Amino acid sequence: MRRITRTGAALSAAMIAALVLLVAAPAYAHNYLVTSNPEEGSTITELPAEFSVTTNDTLLDLSGDAGGFAIQITNDSGEYFGDGCFAIRDATLSTGAALGAAGDYRMEWQVVSADGHTISGEVGFDWQPDSSQTLSEGFTAPPACGGGTLDEATPEPDEASSSADAVSTVDASTVVLIASAIALVLVAAVAIFLISVRRKKTDDTND
Ligand SMILES: [Cu+2]
Known part of the structure; x- marks a missing residue:
């Protein structure tokens, strides 16, 4: 016994x-999306103060030049909205909110995790502006902060991991x-x- x-x-x-x-x-896993504004699948009638994605942990802007970060708003026609500027604050990446005509939009984002890994995804939402809203013109190319457009060399969110599901996937x-x-x-x-x-x-x- x-x-x-x-x-x-x-x-x-x-x-x-x-x-x-x-x-x-x-503790070894990278950040994952906790919330976003707008939220996935939501319908909004008024522009929020800003569009944003918030992860579970601090974002890593090691170089201080926002390398590896991106946030882009596009409509069904592939037009881009916003001024291309964004801010990194703790666990949140945000950009000024601007949209055009009513319809489906998506917000593609990419951030660098606290562990140094890049993660990305996209959030789809429906825009049904009420009569008080000011509508913006779209751009045919992604706008660069401060004017002009981003050149082709700018890293776009990784196609392979662009679905919202992929965000929580633990890397190899x-x-x-x-x-x-x-x-x-x-x-x-x-x-x-x-x-x-x-x-x-x-x-x-x-x-
Ligand atoms: Cu990681």
């Missing part, structure tokens, strides 16, 4: 170690890290188990 308890205790310890690793794992390096940790714990658990069994056999022989 005592030996079974010992084996059980060893396995329990291994399981606790695995749980601790799983709980600690999110994190998966490898967690998988390695779990594998290590499992190997340790099996080793402890085998040692316990062998010790038990030895004890039985001695009995």
Whole structure:
């Protein structure tokens, strides 16, 4: 009975170690979208003070020149709206709100996580302006803050990860890290188990 308890205790310890690793794992994951203005799938009738996306953690503007950050508003015809300027504040990326005629719009965004990884996505919303709203002209090319348009070299949100679902996906390096940790714990658990069994056999022989 005592030996079974010992084996059980060893396995329990291994399981606790695995749980601790799983709980600690999110610390290695990159930021994810928490909220946006407008919200995905919403209908708005008045322009908010600004369009924004807010993630769960601080955004990383390491160079101070907003490299890796982008936020663009387009309509169904592919016209761009806004002045191209944006602000990074804690966990929020925002830009001035401007829209044209009623219809479907989307806000594409890209930010740099606290862990240095770039994440991106898009938010679709419906614009049904009430009579008090001022409508803006759209641009055929993405506007650059301060005038002109952004050239082709400007990184656009990654097509592969542009859906809102992809935002919460843990990147490959994190998966490898967690998988390695779990594998290590499992190997340790099996080793402890085998040692316990062998010790038990030895004890039985001695009995
Ligand atoms: Cu990351």
